[in-house]
Amino acid sequence: MRKTHALIQVAAALLTEPDAKHWGYDLSRRSGVRSGVLYPILAKMLQEGWLTDGWEDPSTIVDKRPPRRYYELTDHGKLELAATMRAARADSRFSALNLGWV
Template identity: 85%
Template sequence: MRKTHSLVQVAAALMAEPDAKHWGYDLSRRSGVRSGVLYPMLTKMLAEGFLTDGWEDPATIEEKRPPRRYYELTDHGKLELGATLRAARADQRFYALNLGWV
């Protein structure tokens, strides 16, 4: 994947909790990447094996809403996105993203 600000922001949001289930809306909010950019990126990450996905069990939903789709990092995704973040920390184009904590 091409290293863009959006990719680095989403990678940072995913890697902040690498073993968690991530909801699209929450990823958009935490990364600051709008949904029109986020969801095509998640689709590419799924195709490249960085993520797996699934649907929330409808029996566990207490509110009146449809099930949400979740995304989980694969081991391959953790390695690749970790490498993306390390490279971004060393790249002057991404200094404004403040990736020192990731």
């Protein structure tokens, strides 16, 4: 997968809680990546086997809204994104991003 600022920002957001279910809107907010860029990245991660996805159980929703789609990192995805983050830390193109905490 091509390493872009957006990919690195999404990877950092996913890796802050690698075992959690991640919602698209929350990932967009935490990564700072707009939805038009985020969802194609998530689709590529799904194709690569880095993520799995599913839908929120409708019986657990208390307010009137549709179920949300969630994304979870696979073990393979955790390894790939960790390697991507290591490479980004060593790449001067990504020096402006705060990558020290992931």
